[in-house]
Each structure stands twice: as structure tokens, then as C-alpha cells.
Amino acid sequence: MAEKHRSLRESILYNDLVAILGVENVSRDEVERQAYIGDVSFLGMVMPRHNMEVDRPDFIVWPTSTEQVSEVLKAANTHKIPVTPYCGGAGVQGAAVPMFGGIVMDVKKMDKILEIDETNLMVTCQTGLIGQALEWALNAKGYTYAHIPQSTYCSGIGGFLAGHSAGVLSTKYGKIASMVLGMEVVLPDGRVMRTRAVPQSAAGPNLNHLFIGSEGTLGVITEATMIIHPLPELREFRSFLYPNLHSAFEAARKIMRRGLLPGTLRISDEEESKELYKQEGAFMTISYDGFEELVKLQHRETMKIALEENAVDIGSAPGDRWWNRRFSSVYPKDNGNPLDMGRHTLNVGNVIESAGSFTYLEAAHRELRRTLLKIPGQTFMAHFSHWYKTGGMMYPYCVNSGAASEEEMVDRYFRMHRAAVEVIHRLGGTMTHHHGVGLSLRGFMREEFGESFEMLQSIKRTLDPNNIMNPGKLGFDWR
Numbered sequence: 001m002a003e004k005h006r007s008l009r010e011s012i013l014y015n016d017l018v019a020i021l022g023v024e025n026v027s028r029d030e031v032e033r034q035a036y037i038g039d040v041s042f043l044g045m046v047m048p049r050h051n052m053e054v055d056r057p058d059f060i061v062w063p064t065s066t067e068q069v070s071e072v073l074k075a076a077n078t079h080k081i082p083v084t085p086y087c088g089g090a091g092v093q094g095a096a097v098p099m100f101g102g103i104v105m106d107v108k109k110m111d112k113i114l115e116i117d118e119t120n121l122m123v124t125c126q127t128g129l130i131g132q133a134l135e136w137a138l139n140a141k142g143y144t145y146a147h148i149p150q151s152t153y154c155s156g157i158g159g160f161l162a163g164h165s166a167g168v169l170s171t172k173y174g175k176i177a178s179m180v181l182g183m184e185v186v187l188p189d190g191r192v193m194r195t196r197a198v199p200q201s202a203a204g205p206n207l208n209h210l211f212i213g214s215e216g217t218l219g220v221i222t223e224a225t226m227i228i229h230p231l232p233e234l235r236e237f238r239s240f241l242y243p244n245l246h247s248a249f250e251a252a253r254k255i256m257r258r259g260l261l262p263g264t265l266r267i268s269d270e271e272e273s274k275e276l277y278k279q280e281g282a283f284m285t286i287s288y289d290g291f292e293e294l295v296k297l298q299h300r301e302t303m304k305i306a307l308e309e310n311a312v313d314i315g316s317a318p319g320d321r322w323w324n325r326r327f328s329s330v331y332p333k334d335n336g337n338p339l340d341m342g343r344h345t346l347n348v349g350n351v352i353e354s355a356g357s358f359t360y361l362e363a364a365h366r367e368l369r370r371t372l373l374k375i376p377g378q379t380f381m382a383h384f385s386h387w388y389k390t391g392g393m394m395y396p397y398c399v400n401s402g403a404a405s406e407e408e409m410v411d412r413y414f415r416m417h418r419a420a421v422e423v424i425h426r427l428g429g430t431m432t433h434h435h436g437v438g439l440s441l442r443g444f445m446r447e448e449f450g451e452s453f454e455m456l457q458s459i460k461r462t463l464d465p466n467n468i469m470n471p472g473k474l475g476f477d478w479r
């Protein structure tokens with residue numbers, strides 16, 4: 001009987017969705033439902049295969065306007081059906097996995113650039129736009145929005161905003177949170193809210209920040225106005241080899257303290273330097289962009305600091321090579337795809353990125369390495385690639401190999417996360433700088449937030465009392 005009611009409700013909802021979106025923008029096709037079951041995260045791929053806590057979506061919808069998003073959310077709220085927003089599906093933490101089925105809302109047909117305001121250096125677009133498509137359109141007019149994550153070809157503006165993303169130039173231009181001025185968001189009950197696209201405001205708390213990093217749990221972000229920059233006259237790279245990680249950290253600290261503004265500042269620990277550059281020591285690649293004189297001046301100051309820390313100047317070739325080929329290591333088939341790694345070899349490549357002060361970074365790198373290497377089959381190497389005056393981000397890349405079964409691989413995955421988050425929190429860092437929470441870290445949100453998690457939970461309850469928006473994410477109550 002319950003099954004009969006369920007299928008009746010589904011067919012009523014299907015008809016509602018078709019009336020809102022047109023039959024071409026609603027699918028309950030078996031293959032598409034399977035295709036939208038996960039993102040590129042390890043758990044997003046492994047969990048559905050093991051029937052672990054994941055239902056297939058019942059419908060995939062492709063809205064083309066804010067009004068359609070609003071109508072779909074109203075219908076979903078009436079029927080109390082989960083809605084998981086989906087943009088590029090390139091999240092690496094499982095945030096877009098529709099854990100309780102329902103509707104997957106793919107926003108990629110909402111891909112219009114609405115205005116490029118060259119006088120005031122702003123662009124307004126819909127959020128289904130893929131990052132690189134926006135960048136190309138801006139480049140053609142002599143601008144950049146300077147958000148260049150490695151996933152720029154396969155992720156979109158909605159995913160960047162909802163996932164708190166950081167591009168490879170974030171040290172100079174900031175994370176997506178500091179690039180966005182105004183937003184349009186459809187709330188779970190279908191109401192449309194907008195924030196003002198102004199440089200700054202003192203009119204109470206900034207509501208943009210409620211939705212940045214919300215991972216689709218508080219509404220659907222439909223439009224964004226962001227800062228753009230004239231394309232730089234020059235971008236120039238230089239690399240250095242430091243005797244050890246400590247001296248490279250010291251150099252990074254002095255560079256930031258002196259007020260220099262590198263676009264890229266990437267340090268590899270000793271293991272990664274050996275693996276990627278065949279060098280003993282800690283490799284640093286740094287770039288500056290902008291006016292030629294300013295670029296040259298900043299490189300001269302950097303050189304002084306590097307020499308103080310006993311670095312060897314390696315020249316511009318490694319940085320140029322990295323910049324020109326930075327996407328080619330990511331996109332080839334069978335490379336960088338955790339499912340391929342899992343399916344073929346029972347290895348899992350995993351990242352546990354974190355951020356904290358300079359003091360934290362050094363201690364956490366040491367302690368994480370010591371702790372994680374105790375797990376069977378574990379390797380550990382790290383780089384540090386987003387910097388602030390007060391500290392930076394650490395990106396350990398850990399491969400776990402030799403598990404006897406996928407169950408053991410999943411077990412080691414969770415063991416590694418538990419061990420890593422314990423170290424990160426004990427030493428005063430945050431458990432993620434830009435990959436977000438998703439399925440991997442949702443169990444640690446109360447530890448991350450402490451007492452204030454209850455406040456976050458009550459915002460969720462107020463905005464989404466029926467818990468339709470991406471339920472089971474960000475550590476919120478499930479039902």
C-alpha cells in the first residue's frame with residue numbers, strides 16, 4: 001500500500017515538474033538517475049555501489065530561469081521531497097550526492113552572462129555557468145575574474161559559491177567569498193532574495209556569507225555579481241629550492257609580512273619535492289602579475305628573502321611549465337579520478353586539506369605525517385598553496401594502497417579522516433580550506449563549530465523547516 005502511495009505521489013510530482021519546466025527539462029530515465037547519483041568524490045562513487053546510505057534521485061531537472069527554480073522548490077516543499085542542487089558535479093567531498101533521492105536540480109542550463117560592467121569592474125551571471133566559459137568571455141574583452149581553480153573546466157559558479165572554492169591565484173585575488181559582491185538566492189519555500197552588489201556595506205551582517213559554503217542546504221544560488229580585473233600586463237614565475245620545509249615556510253612568512261602580493265605561492269614538502277621535481281629540499285614556485293615594474297620589484301624583494309633563507313634560484317622554467325600544463329595532469333582519463341583508482345587497483349588517493357596560522361602549519365604537517373603513516377598502506381606528501389598574512393593552507397595528498405577489499409578501503413578512508421581531523425582540531429586548524437564538508441567531513445561539524453553549531457542548525461531549521469534542501473549535509477540533522 002505504501003509503495004502504491006509513493007508511486008502516486010511521484011507521478012503527481014512528475015506532472016507538476018513537467019508543467020513548470022517542460023517535458024524536455026525533467027527526466028526520470030534510469031541511466032540519468034544513475035549518472036546523477038554521485039560527484040567525483042571517493043565516497044560519492046563508492047557509496048552508491050555498496051548501497052551505503054544513498055538513494056538514487058527520482059528526478060533530474062534542468063531549470064532555465066530563477067522563476068522556474070522558485071516554482072520547483074515550491075512544489076518540492078509541498079510534497080516534502082528532497083532537492084539537491086548540482087552544478088559541475090566535480091566536488092571532491094560528496095556534497096552533491098543526493099543521499100535521500102528526490103530531485104537533483106542541475107543548474108547548468110542557467111549559464112547566461114547577464115552584464116559585463118567595464119566601468120565598475122563587475123560581471124553578473126547565472127550560476128550554472130562553467131568557470132572557464134566565464135573566464136574566456138572576460139578574456140575576450142581584456143578582463144579576468146581571477147578565480148582559476150584546477151577544476152575551472154568542469155565546475156561552475158554555483159558550485160564555487162556553495163562550496164567556498166579557492167583558485168590557484170587566491171593569495172592575491174582571494175577565495176570566491178571575497179570576489180562576490182551580490183547574489184540572488186531562491187530560498188527553500190520558493191521566495192527569491194537578493195543582496196546588494198556594492199563594494200561594502202555596514203547595514204548589518206552580510207547575508208552573502210550565509211550562502212557561501214552552504215553546500216545547497218539553504219537554497220539555490222541563481223545569480224552572482226563578481227569583481228573583475230583588467231588582464232595583467234605581465235605574469236612572471238620564479239622557483240627556489242630551500243634546504244628544508246622550515247626555511248621555505250620562513251620565506252613565505254616574510255613574503256606575506258612584507259606586503260608582497262604573489263598570485264601563486266606554492267611550496268612542496270620534502271616528499272613532494274622529491275616526487276615531482278626530483279630535488280632534495282623544499283621546492284617553492286612563486287608568481288607575480290600586474291604592471292611590469294611592480295612585478296619586477298616584487299620578484300627582486302622575494303629573491304632577497306629567498307637568499308636569506310639559503311635557497312637556490314632555479315629560474316622561471318618550472319613555474320612556466322606548471323602554469324602552462326596545470327590542467328593537463330588533471331583531465332586525462334584514468335588520472336585524478338578517484339573511482340578509476342578505486343576500481344582498478346584498490347588504491348584511494350585522498351586529500352585532507354586544512355588551514356591555520358604559520359605556527360600551526362608547521363606543527364600540523366609534522367603531526368599529521370606521523371599519525372597518518374601509522375595507517376597500513378598509507379603514503380603522505382603535501383603542498384602549501386594559498387597564503388595569508390596570518391598563515392596558509394596545507395594540502396596533504398595521501399594514497400592508501402593494498403586494501404584487500406573495497407570495504408577495507410572505505411574503512412581505512414574513514415580511519416584516516418578521523419585521525420586527521422583529531423590532529424587538525426587539537427592543533428587549532430580548520431578541517432577544510434576550500435574543498436568543503438560533503439559526506440567526508442559532515443560527522444565532524446559539531447567539533448569544528450563547537451557551541452555555535454546549534455546556531456547554524458537553527459538557521460537551517462528556520463529557512464528550511466521541511467529539510468528539503470540537500471538533507472544530510474553540513475552535519476545538519478538528517479530528517
Ligand SMILES: Cc1cc2nc3c(=O)[nH]c(=O)nc-3n(C[C@H](O)[C@H](O)[C@H](O)COP(=O)(O)OP(=O)(O)OC[C@H]3O[C@@H](n4cnc5c(N)ncnc54)[C@H](O)[C@@H]3O)c2cc1C
Pocket residue numbers: 039040084085086087088089090091092095096107127128148149150151154155156157158159160161162163164165166167168214215216217219220221222330336434435436470
Ligand atoms: C580535478 C579537480 C580539481 C579541483 N581543483 C579545485 C581547486 O583548485 N580549488 C577548489 O576550490 N576546488 C577544486 N576542486 C573541487 C571542486 O571543483 C570544487 O569543490 C567546486 O566548487 C565544485 O563545483 P561544482 O560546480 O563541480 O559543484 P558541484 O559538485 O555540482 O556541487 C558542489 C556543492 O554545491 C552545491 N551547489 C551547486 N550549485 C549550487 C547552486 N547554484 N546553489 C546552491 N548550491 C549549489 C551542491 O549541492 C553541492 O553541495 C577540484 C575538483 C576536481 C575534480
